[in-house]
Every structure is written in C-alpha cells, then in structure tokens.
Amino acid sequence: MDTRAQEFLEYVQSGGQVETADWMPDEYRARLIKFIEMHGNSELMGVLPERDWILRAPTLQRKLALTAKIQDEVGHAQLIYRVVEDLGKPRSACLDDLVSGKAKFHNVFHYPTKTWGDVGVIAWLVDAAAIVSQKALLKCSYAPYARIMKKICWEESFHILHGRDVILAMVTGTREQFELVQEALGRWWEPLMHFHGNPIPADEDPMYVWRIKSQGNDEARQQFLDGYVPQIRELGLEIPDPALRKDEETGRWLYTEPDWDKLRAVVSGHGPASAERLAFRRLSREDVAWVERVVLAEAA
Amino acid sequence: MIYEVFRQERKGQPFQHAGSVVAPDERFAEIYAREQYGRRQESVALWLVPREAVHEIDEFPDEFDLKYRRVDGYSIKARLHEAREKALSSEPRAPNQP
Numbered sequence: 001m002d003t004r005a006q007e008f009l010e011y012v013q014s015g016g017q018v019e020t021a022d023w024m025p026d027e028y029r030a031r032l033i034k035f036i037e038m039h040g041n042s043e044l045m046g047v048l049p050e051r052d053w054i055l056r057a058p059t060l061q062r063k064l065a066l067t068a069k070i071q072d073e074v075g076h077a078q079l080i081y082r083v084v085e086d087l088g089k090p091r092s093a094c095l096d097d098l099v100s101g102k103a104k105f106h107n108v109f110h111y112p113t114k115t116w117g118d119v120g121v122i123a124w125l126v127d128a129a130a131i132v133s134q135k136a137l138l139k140c141s142y143a144p145y146a147r148i149m150k151k152i153c154w155e156e157s158f159h160i161l162h163g164r165d166v167i168l169a170m171v172t173g174t175r176e177q178f179e180l181v182q183e184a185l186g187r188w189w190e191p192l193m194h195f196h197g198n199p200i201p202a203d204e205d206p207m208y209v210w211r212i213k214s215q216g217n218d219e220a221r222q223q224f225l226d227g228y229v230p231q232i233r234e235l236g237l238e239i240p241d242p243a244l245r246k247d248e249e250t251g252r253w254l255y256t257e258p259d260w261d262k263l264r265a266v267v268s269g270h271g272p273a274s275a276e277r278l279a280f281r282r283l284s285r286e287d288v289a290w291v292e293r294v295v296l297a298e299a300a
Numbered sequence: 301m302i303y304e305v306f307r308q309e310r311k312g313q314p315f316q317h318a319g320s321v322v323a324p325d326e327r328f329a330e331i332y333a334r335e336q337y338g339r340r341q342e343s344v345a346l347w348l349v350p351r352e353a354v355h356e357i358d359e360f361p362d363e364f365d366l367k368y369r370r371v372d373g374y375s376i377k378a379r380l381h382e383a384r385e386k387a388l389s390s391e392p393r394a395p396n397q398p
Binding site: 021078147151154155 | 332
C-alpha cells in the first residue's frame with residue numbers, strides 16, 4: 001500500500017468520513033461498490049418473498065401495510081443504487097449483474113415464504129437483523145451511504161413494528177395460528193443465524209478495516225440475539241437451537257455453530273428459491289424496459 | 301442528469317442535503333424526489349438543484365494563524381488559576397519593572 005493509501009486508511013480508522021468527489025484508494029472504491037451494490041440488490045430482491053403475499057394478506061389493513069413496506073424497500077434500492085452510480089457503476093450494470101447471477105444478494109431472500117407466519121417472521125425478525133447491520137452503517141466511512149441510511153433506518157422501524165403486530169395477532173389467536181408462527185420461526189432460525197455472516201474477527205474483515213462497517217459480524221449477531229431472543233421467548237415461542245443460551249459471565253450468547261458452507265452455497269445462487277426469484281426479476285426487467293424508453297424519449 | 305435533493309423537516313428548520321436523484325428533466329426529478337423524500341410527510345419542502353449548479357468551496361487556508369478570532373484561540377485555564385491564587389494571597393503584587 002502506498003503512502004497516500006496508508007494515510008487514507010488511518011484517516012478512516014480514526015473516524016474520518018469521505019465524500020463522493022474525494023480521492024480514495026482503488027481498493028476502497030471497489031469494496032464500497034461491491035458492498036453497497038449487494039445491499040441494493042437485497043432490497044430489490046427482498047420484496048419478492050413479500051410480494052407473493054399481497055393478494056393473500058388476511059385483512060385489507062394488512063394488505064395496505066404490506067404494500068407500503070414493499071414500496072419502501074424498492075425505494076431503498078433506488079437510494080442505494082444512486083450511491084453506487086456516484087461511485088462509478090451505473091444502475092443498469094448493477095441490474096445486469098444481478099439478473100445474470102454474477103452479483104449477490106442477502107441469504108434470507110433465497111428462501112420461500114410458505115405461510116402468513118413467514119411474512120410476520122420476515123417483517124419482524126429479518127428486518128430486525130437488518131436494522132442491526134444498517135444502524136452500524138450510520139457510521140460508515142463513506143458519508144453519502146451513511147446519510148441515506150438514516151432514512152432507511154427510520155422506515156425499517158415501522159416495518160419491525162408491523163411485523164411484530166402480525167406475530168402478536170397470531171400468537172394471541174387460535175392454536176393453529178400460534179403453530180403457523182412456531183413453524184415459520186423454525187424455518188427462519190438458520191437463515192437468521194447466517195444473516196450477519198461468518199464469525200471472522202473484525203480486524204481481519206476488510207469491510208471493518210476500511211470502516212465501511214463499524215462492527216464485526218459476530219458483534220452484530222450478538223446484538224441481534226440480545227435484543228430479540230427475550231422478545232421471542234416471552235411469547236411462548238421455542239427457538240430451535242437447544243444450545244442457545246447467554247453465558248452470564250461473559251455476557252455473550254452461545255449457540256450451535258451454523259453451517260457456513262450452506263450459507264456460501266445459498267448466497268451464490270443455490271438457495272431453495274434463488275433460481276425462481278432471479279427468473280422473476282429477469283422477466284420483470286424485460287417487461288418494464290419500455291417504460292425507460294418512453295421516459296427518455298419524452299424528456300428528449 | 302443528477303439533481304441534488306435538500307429537504308426541510310419542519311418549517312423554520314434548515315434545509316439539509318438528503319441525497320440525489322437521476323432524472324431526464326426537472327419534471328421527472330420532481331416526481332422522483334417527491335416519491336423518495338416526501339411520501340411519508342417526512343419533509344415540508346424540498347430543494348432540487350442540478351449537480352453542476354452546486355459551486356463547492358472546501359479549502360479554507362489559515363496562513364496568518366487568525367485563531368485569536370475564535371474561542372479556541374484562548375486558553376485561559378492556567379492564567380485564571382494564577383489570578384485566583386493571587387486574589388486569595390496576602391502577598392503584595394510586584395510593581396512594574398522600570
């Protein structure tokens with residue numbers, strides 16, 4: 001690493017923030033693009049599991065709330081792709097790489113949504129896990145990304161509440177409703193434990209080294225468990241990991257080590273719903289191509 | 301075309317930079333900005349500014365060390381301590397040197 005890059009590294013490590021027009025090392029730019037692009041892809045792909053339930057939502061109120069959440073997530077994708085564009089990769093290139101399977105998106109969006117219970121668990125717990133990561137991005141060394149994260153976190157808080165409300169309605173309902181939630185939690189626990197990534201020490205994680213993230217993967221997972229295990233258990237729900245407990249001495253959660261090879265397989269497009277979701281995204285991209293043409297022609 | 305978006309949260313508050321939108325013209329820029337920065341009543345007003353119209357100044361050299369014009373130009377701690385000691389002491393203050 002040359003002197004200028006070394007100085008840059010020290011600057012971001014001491015809490016310094018960078019703007020779009022500032023000089024930055026090529027490695028930093030490349031890592032930013034990859035990370036932020038994956039975040040944008042995840043927002044865009046993340047609406048597909050929920051979209052399946054718009055028509056099947058149990059009440060009009062739920063239908064409206066779910067639609068609003070989906071609208072928010074697509075909006076997040078737009079904000080995030082804008083940040084990537086300013087770093088040098090056009091939105092169309094991001095979408096090309098997404099539909100061709102070259103670019104990745106978050107593991108949790110590679111799974112099917114079997115019941116309304118899954119919709120509740122996604123809105124409550126997947127969004128809760130996401131907000132742990134996103135809150136840590138409020139301190140990202142790349143300032144334009146940190147700034148839009150403020151708006152995103154603000155909207156996510158409504159999503160979590162909506163999800164929790166869906167779950168509360170079901171756990172206070174009939175036995176069958178409670179079972180729907182318990183089964184969904186069983187399906188989602190492994191993906192949730194995968195969500196924050198393998199426990200690579202923060203100092204060896206390039207995303208932390210460049211202060212793109214402000215905490216390590218396992219820190220994020222610990223924070224998620226701290227916040228949500230008590231909230232899950234107080235509803236009488238059972239978490240499908242007999243080893244899960246808090247070590248009172250260290251204050252850290254102990255759990256069965258997730259299968260990290262499985263996570264790698266899922267995010268590289270081998271999850272249970274990966275192919276179907278990408279096919280749908282490809283189809284809708286072709287379907288709406290005419291809109292872009294009309295808008296550009298109209299403005300010209 | 302890139303438009304920078306500034307938003308005002310409540311009347312009387314400053315406009316703050318929120319992000320940007322890409323749009324083929326001002327009409328579309330307005331639609332996108334409304335959608336992304338105003339649809340939840342989170343703003344009472346938006347400013348849209350073409351990126352090229354922003355004239356940025358980011359260097360403020362201080363060649364003459366003008367910090368006497370700022371609060372951080374004055375470090376009074378030691379001097380205040382001495383003044384307080386002297387006020388309490390019965391020793392007469394030294395006269396001016398001839």
